[in-house]
Amino acid sequence: MSATIYDVARVAGVSMATVSRVLNDTAVVKEETKKRVLDAIAQLSYRPNAVARGLASKKTKTIGVIVPDVSATYMAELVRGIEDVARMYQYHIILSNSDGQLTRETDLVGTMWEKQVDGLLFMTMELRQEHVDTFEQAQLPVVLCRTDDPEGRIPSVNIDNKQAAKDAVNFLMAKGSGKIAFVSGPEGVNALSDARKAGYIQAMQEAGLEPSYIMTPREEYATAIASIRSQLSVDRPQALIASNDELAVAALHASQDLQFRVPNDVMILAFDNTKITQLTRPHLTTISQPMYDYGAVAMRFLTKLLGDEQISTYTVILPHQIEERASTMK
Amino acid sequence: MSATIYDVARVAGVSMATVSRVLNDTAVVKEETKKRVLDAIAQLSYRPNAVARGLASKKTKTIGVIVPDVSATYMAELVRGIEDVARMYQYHIILSNSDGQLTRETDLVGTMWEKQVDGLLFMTMELRQEHVDTFEQAQLPVVLCRTDDPEGRIPSVNIDNKQAAKDAVNFLMAKGSGKIAFVSGPEGVNALSDARKAGYIQAMQEAGLEPSYIMTPREEYATAIASIRSQLSVDRPQALIASNDELAVAALHASQDLQFRVPNDVMILAFDNTKITQLTRPHLTTISQPMYDYGAVAMRFLTKLLGDEQISTYTVILPHQIEERASTMK
DNA sequence: ATGAAAGCGCTAACAA
């Protein structure tokens, strides 16, 4: 398995250029010659060395993927979407976690350049000018994934979180709820959560209703449930929108602890459609974010950029959907 | 950012060999010369081209990671463990999903060779001789991760699933349960599940108890719950061990549907310690599998192999633990 | 349709 293109050429009785041609299908080779080359390749179990190929051609067929944390809920599904499409187009992915730290993120762009990746798929909580500058410097084609660029400087694939939250409000209003509260963690920590909150507020105001917030110290079940329970015991809304599924489970259990029946006394609507929404009782209605599609579409987008195919828009908005389940069916 | 080592040499007024030396700290360079080189590097924003370096040195500082599916529950955490340790040792990872298909798995080993990875971290459901042969052919250092090699041919990092199941049985017996049933999907599909079942059987027999099985058509909540419910309504055990967390949630809800109180009427013990064990009521006692550690330890193992450090054993067994929660506290 | 030869950007002997 460590024969070189030169060995193949010798065995086939041709020049390495010809071997290269049949390997890459880059020029017409006589059928018979081609067969000899193919035979030699099989006989030697030859495999082209991608590193040498990368150096010579300046294309590595690998793309860098920078995520805050693969192990975060359903981020893996997004990565899976990337990898599936990458494979279709014969790309490999180099995966790195940034933990959302700006210096790590910019460092990573640099090391990805060193690796000579052909392009970059980038995810972060909130896009900063520093990110954009680094991309610029590295001169790498970049596509943002589940990351918003309000100024549209970088191609991106996203859903419209604000609109999704507005849809949630309208959905609950259509069910007769007027008193809808929004459950989220602290503000300014999670751009996604903030966008949803903004949508909630706007929809409420447009409907002439008073927004009302239940803020938890952290976006995490154990601490959230106690916090929600105490706030709920003071003032009971008719419906709750949680900024993600885990908070929604906390809201559900907090409600049940207070003997509120879900959905009869209070309806609950979540965000993200992770698996846990179907492991609760009742199951949770949730806004589904197309995690796999984020990755798949972004990667496809990048292949277009790299293959200079025609691009229509630089900002792809993926559709979101309300998955209705028992928590809002009354 | 596309200056070459030659440019740096010219600007610093030295030879490229010297630049290479300061870059890799591979020989002593006079302080003053070094400074000139460093200045030139900074001035040119020079970054070494890892592909050229890889070709010349035959080391790419990247390792291939082959998993069945990153998006499978908590597989991402394992990958995260790999990546964290990889970064400590300046490695990058190329991630690929095999979907557990043998041909894809062996193909991937080949393309990983093409990419000239320095080593391989490999995960699969059940290790076959074909896998071993492929590793042999590719001549790549391989470490198995959360994958058992009963014959010890390939270095591996694992827990002792059989022992874990035995521990589970003994734990429940110590709580006064004699009638313990094992909940799992069909046999022969999941090597992990089978090993656990074997441990369960052995522990029961050693205690002179009759093993009893609840088999579900699929390892998936929605279909499992109905199946478990109907089997439970015929014969009620005092405790249930489920071969994974999702089945345990199904067992929990099935029990509750039949008005069995958990843990008073029936105790439930799960496997894997995924997040959902703490989103149920009551929370589930579970055997924790150190997902992150699998990855971290396996990667560290590989770095030892690559750096020819001393290795003591080729089969690392990681400790498992019983996380006791309310579902077995009575 | 095929071959010869010059790189790609680096590392690693070997000299000096």
Next chain:
DNA sequence: TTGTTAGCGCTTTCAT
């Protein structure tokens, strides 16, 4: 301590 030089295994002109 530093420089010269020969590759690493390919792709890609340019000839033929």
